[in-house]
Amino acid sequence: MASKMVESMKFVPAQARIYEGKEPVQFFVIMQSFIVFKGGVSSGYKKYIAEKEFDDDTYNENGLALFRIQGTGPENMQAIQVDPVASSLNSSYCYILHNGSSVFTWTGNLATSTDQELVERQLDLIKPNLQTRAQKEGSESEQFWELLGGKTEYSSQKLTKEPESxxxxxxxxxxxxxxxxxxxxxxxEDIFIVDCHSEIFVWVGQEVVPKNKLQALTIGEVIMEGGEPSFFTRFFTSWDSSKSSMHGNSFQRKLRIVKNGGTPVAEKPKRRTPASYGGHSASVPDKSQQRSRSMSFSPDRVRVRGRSPAFNALAATFESQNARNLSTPPPVVRKLYPRSVTPDSSKLAPKSSAIASRSALFEQQLKTPPQEPSIPKPIKV
Known part of the structure; x- marks a missing residue:
């Protein structure tokens, strides 16, 4: 279901697969207050423990329960229910123990003031409006140990997450x-895997084929290009988020960065007009518009992804010509190589005009019928 949701949103979100006990800090920050109860209430769970003959230790707010409190602050605090025995204690944490209306808080010798503050906040969620009895490590009451089944040895080493390395x-x-x-x-155009020992990240480029994007969702925590969170970019010495907004493949992007002096240039989707020939211009959509209008020109032709931008532009030009109204006259194409004008051509202008005037006069004379010459009459003396 999660993979289908990511696919329906054009693979923009980052999908993380998180297992209990391996939750990253970013997950707890989203939840802020996170409480894990033991057991379950679904019919499937009840059937499962009955078949396996397991004891049903599902949390009961009126029963016996022990919670380990952990976190780094109010925006990141967790209460994890553990087995209500003395061996579940740890000197580095604070705990909440309740049995019906009796509520105890236990503070380890290595716990910090922040841990004690989180205990008070979690009490408001787990057992509000009840009087609590504070227990300090080394000075616990007998009733406290009786609820845990007696005093036994427990660890003083803090539970830490497996470090990234x-x-x-x-x-x-x-x-x-x-x-x-x-x-x-x-x-x-590629999919990359970042293995940091405790977590696995899968980075998917914007130009990856859609079917390969679906396969990437089954590997690990998926990060799509352009939506990289800070907990992924921290593995790189430097990160420039503007590079993901550049168009083209990897080679075209790097070439554009080199031409721009090492600075990435983000291109906004817009219509570009090529050079005009003879007063007629044809607008060719850029690559981003071709992607969104992949079937707008001809529904019978399937556009193949991965073609070069030059090929797509050429195909779009032919399609726009086919879709042009037949009543529109064809464009007037100007010669690409016009006759060059030499510096002496200006001197030839008067001679050319004289020849033209002489020719016009000659043509006019041809249209006029010839007249018979007149013979002078003799003069009498």
Missing amino acids: DPHLFSCTFTKEIYNFTQDDLMT
Whole structure:
């Protein structure tokens, strides 16, 4: 269902697959207050534990329950229900223990003031409006230990998440590892895997074939180009978000950056008008418009992705000519190589006009019928 949601939104969102006990900090920040209860209430769960003959330890607000409180602040705090036994305690945490109307808070010797503040906040969610009895490690009451089944040894080492270390970048197309990688190694036509030991990220370029994008959703936490969150970009020495808004393939982008002096230029989708010939201009849609209007010209022709921009522009030109109204006269094409004008051509202008006037006079004389010459009469003396 999650993969279908991502596909319906054109693969723009980042899809993360998170397992219990391996939640990243970013997940807890989204939830802010996160409480995990033991057991379940669904019929499927009840049937499962009955078949396996497991004890039903589903949380009961009026029963016995022990919660470990953890987090780094009010925007990131969790209450995780653990087994109500003394061995579940840890000197680095604070705990909430309740049994009906009896509520205890336990503070380990290594816990911080922030941990104690989070306990008070979680009490308002788990057991509000009840009087609590604070327990400090080393000075607990007998009733507290009785609820936990007696005092036993417990750990004083804080539970920490497996650290991120030594990230590696792999190309799915070339099936090889890229060493000393940077942002420029991420090609928009490819899918890359970033393995940081404790997490796996899958980066998908904007020009990846749609069917390959669907396959990427089954690998790990998917990051789409242009929507990279900060917890992914931190693995790169530097990150420029403007590069994802550039059009074209990887080669065209790098060439444009080189021509611009090393600075990426984001192109806004717009209609471009090529050079005019003889007063007629044909507007050719750019690449982004071709993608959104892939079937607008001819419904019988399937546009193949991956063609070069030059080919798409040429095809669009032919299609626009076919779609032109037949009553419109064809464009007047000006010669690409007009006769050059030499510096001495201005001197020939008077001679040309004289010849033209002489020719006009000659043609006029041809149209006039010839007259017989008159013979002078003799003069008498």
